[in-house]
Amino acid sequence: FDGFIWHYLVQPFGLEECDGPLRMIPDTGGLLLTPFPGAQALALNAFDRSTGLIIGAEANKVGFDRDPARYETAARKLRKTLLQLGYLDFEDVRRVAKANLRNTAFAIRLGSILSARFAEIIVDEAQDCNPDDLLIIEWLRSSANICTKVICDPHQSIYGFRGGVSDDLFRYAVTFPKKEQLPLTGNFRSSRHICNAVHTLRAPSQRGDRDHALGKSKDCDAKISVLSYSGNGVSKEIGAAFMALASAHRFVPEDCRLIAKTRSTGRNAIGACTKKVGKSLSLKLANAVMKFHHAETQKEQLDAIKDAHIVALTISDQMLERTYHQVLLEDELDDLSWRGQIINVLRSLRFDAAQGHSRDEWIARARTVLGPLLPDGGGTIAQKLRNQGQLDDILGSIPTPKLRARTIHEVKGRQFAAVCVVLTTAKISGVLTHLEEEPDQSKAEDARELYVAASRAEKLLVFACPKSQASRFISHISSSGAGIEVSDI
Numbered sequence: 001f002d003g004f005i006w007h008y009l010v011q012p013f014g015l016e017e018c019d020g021p022l023r024m025i026p027d028t029g030g031l032l033l034t035p036f037p038g039a040q041a042l043a044l045n046a047f048d049r050s051t052g053l054i055i056g057a058e059a060n061k062v063g064f065d066r067d068p069a070r071y072e073t074a075a076r077k078l079r080k081t082l083l084q085l086g087y088l089d090f091e092d093v094r095r096v097a098k099a100n101l102r103n104t105a106f107a108i109r110l111g112s113i114l115s116a117r118f119a120e121i122i123v124d125e126a127q128d129c130n131p132d133d134l135l136i137i138e139w140l141r142s143s144a145n146i147c148t149k150v151i152c153d154p155h156q157s158i159y160g161f162r163g164g165v166s167d168d169l170f171r172y173a174v175t176f177p178k179k180e181q182l183p184l185t186g187n188f189r190s191s192r193h194i195c196n197a198v199h200t201l202r203a204p205s206q207r208g209d210r211d212h213a214l215g216k217s218k219d220c221d222a223k224i225s226v227l228s229y230s231g232n233g234v235s236k237e238i239g240a241a242f243m244a245l246a247s248a249h250r251f252v253p254e255d256c257r258l259i260a261k262t263r264s265t266g267r268n269a270i271g272a273c274t275k276k277v278g279k280s281l282s283l284k285l286a287n288a289v290m291k292f293h294h295a296e297t298q299k300e301q302l303d304a305i306k307d308a309h310i311v312a313l314t315i316s317d318q319m320l321e322r323t324y325h326q327v328l329l330e331d332e333l334d335d336l337s338w339r340g341q342i343i344n345v346l347r348s349l350r351f352d353a354a355q356g357h358s359r360d361e362w363i364a365r366a367r368t369v370l371g372p373l374l375p376d377g378g379g380t381i382a383q384k385l386r387n388q389g390q391l392d393d394i395l396g397s398i399p400t401p402k403l404r405a406r407t408i409h410e411v412k413g414r415q416f417a418a419v420c421v422v423l424t425t426a427k428i429s430g431v432l433t434h435l436e437e438e439p440d441q442s443k444a445e446d447a448r449e450l451y452v453a454a455s456r457a458e459k460l461l462v463f464a465c466p467k468s469q470a471s472r473f474i475s476h477i478s479s480s481g482a483g484i485e486v487s488d489i
Helices: 004-010 056-061 069-084 090-101 104-117 131-143 168-173 192-199 238-248 263-269 281-293 298-315 324-330 335-348 359-373 390-395 425-437 444-454 467-478
Strands: 120-123 147-150 224-229 256-260 404-407 416-422 457-466 484-488
Touching: 004 090, 004 104, 090 104, 090 131, 104 131, 131 147, 131 168, 192 224, 192 444, 192 457, 224 238, 224 467, 238 256, 238 416, 238 457, 256 263, 263 404, 263 416, 281 298, 281 335, 281 359, 281 390, 298 324, 298 335, 298 359, 335 359, 359 390, 416 444, 425 444, 425 457, 425 467, 444 457, 457 467, 467 484
Parallel strands: 120 147, 224 457, 224 484, 256 404, 256 416, 416 457
Antiparallel strands: none
16 A cells, blocks of 8 residues: 555554654564674564564574573564654554554544545555455445455465465455456466466366467467476476477577476476585585575575685684674674685685586595684594585586576566476375365465466476376366477486
């Protein structure tokens, strides 16, 4: 509710402690708390918004195991300070707006003001609302008596895990008169084969009419491709097979995306290493080297530099009984004093089998580069950097060149010429049951996630499907009339 409406829903009441103008920020939960020097940083979303008490599940995710009292005090103080400064995030706005609308006199007065100001309100992308947003929308429509239009694709509602709507929009739609329930079936993004296939990824009871391809891709004849893969996990050959198909259709890697439910599944599918490295310094270092040299983003490179820096500090015994944050703070390690050195280390340890590099050669090189960091009496560098067989898995995991793997939530709202959607054994059977029979709602959001992923494609849509479910999946999506091509990998 940008501008006028949200301002009037929030400003008049409930913020007496605010000293200045209101400023909307997306989310305060990511702000970090460090209540005293050397304290472990903990995000504000690890504390209950109302009470300030620590949320155990969130704290456990980052290994927090200390007395939370000082943190809880700091969290409450920070929330109060943000409110005094007029900083509200989306959850604050919802909370204050709902409280204001429970004040009958205020709600009546505000309804009169808004209905005099607005002839019509259009709510776009309503699938990204949460139930509180729908309550406010319904108030605008029924209590303020403003003509309200809600535009959405309920099948793209995939934020239930953080309180978003699930099937609420389907129930809300039927509260509008039948003549006001208008379907939109013109698809300006995808080809006819993709439109047909994606139609089968909607729940049967809400499937409705299929989309009609109307845009620049409408005449593309590329069929839906299914890569049937075998094995106990996601095949590392998926990325290469997808790029071979994309190349045959003259798509360059920049126009392609591999989409998976989780980051680790996507990285597996493009051949990147996803193994847990534990406490082993040699595995941590190898993982940092591969991440640095095959990073897709600057953030990934910075993460790799940090990981390698921790290895170097551990070898030099600077990390003894201290966290990484404490070392940086107490030893006054400014970024400029160490980052360039670590980058040089990572560059010198690049691994390339085509250049004759091997595990033995690489570990010897790593010991030579990092050996000078050992303190007197600190053992040998061979004890610190052990030659482990798992190094072969890490150093040998070369991601498919230039192919970007993204999660479903990362690509929502975007589109790409060619898309590969990775299906896993753990999910696809239950999703297919939901799409065939809709016995309950337990797999509804998983099915909507598959719909969102597949509908990102403009011209080429590829599914990587476990061989055990391939026939069933192909039968389901081909029922729409979509052309299908199958390859085994």
